[in-house]
Amino acid sequence: MVRQQLGDLGGFIREQRERSAMSLRKLAETAGISNPYLSQIERGLRKPSAEILMSIARALxxxxxxxxxxxxxxxxxxxxxxxxxxxxxxxxxxKTQKRSLAEVYESFIAGAKEEETDVD
Incomplete structure (x- = not known):
């Protein structure tokens, strides 16, 4: 199960990197990690910390x-x-549009959850 999660995570990171037209080297450099470490994450061989995931997310x-x-x-x-x-x-x-749209969507979801709580 953990290995599959890591593979799914790695595949998702690779997919996002390719959609951003970034090389593995460029993403690693931007995220502040080594090329081999990022390659191992993408192949599901390593489990990155929350801090590393945050760096990768920022870079992407x-x-x-x-x-x-x-x-x-x-x-x-x-x-x-x-x-x-x-x-x-x-x-x-x-990238800016994606981030803005995701934030708007999340604020709508949060508002909907608050309304559900108020109704209960």
């Missing part, structure tokens, strides 16, 4: 939470992660 201009969820550090809410992944994976949006 994606939400760190999406990497935490893939790594099993956070639980994904049903449906929610699919929408955010779709936003992050859209090749027509810029």
């Amino acid at each position: 201009s994606i939400r760190a939470e999406s990497l935490y969820e893939k790594a099993g550090l956070l639980e994904a809410s049903e449906g929610h992660i699919g929408v955010v992944e779709a936003i992050e994976g859209d090749p027509l949006l810029t």
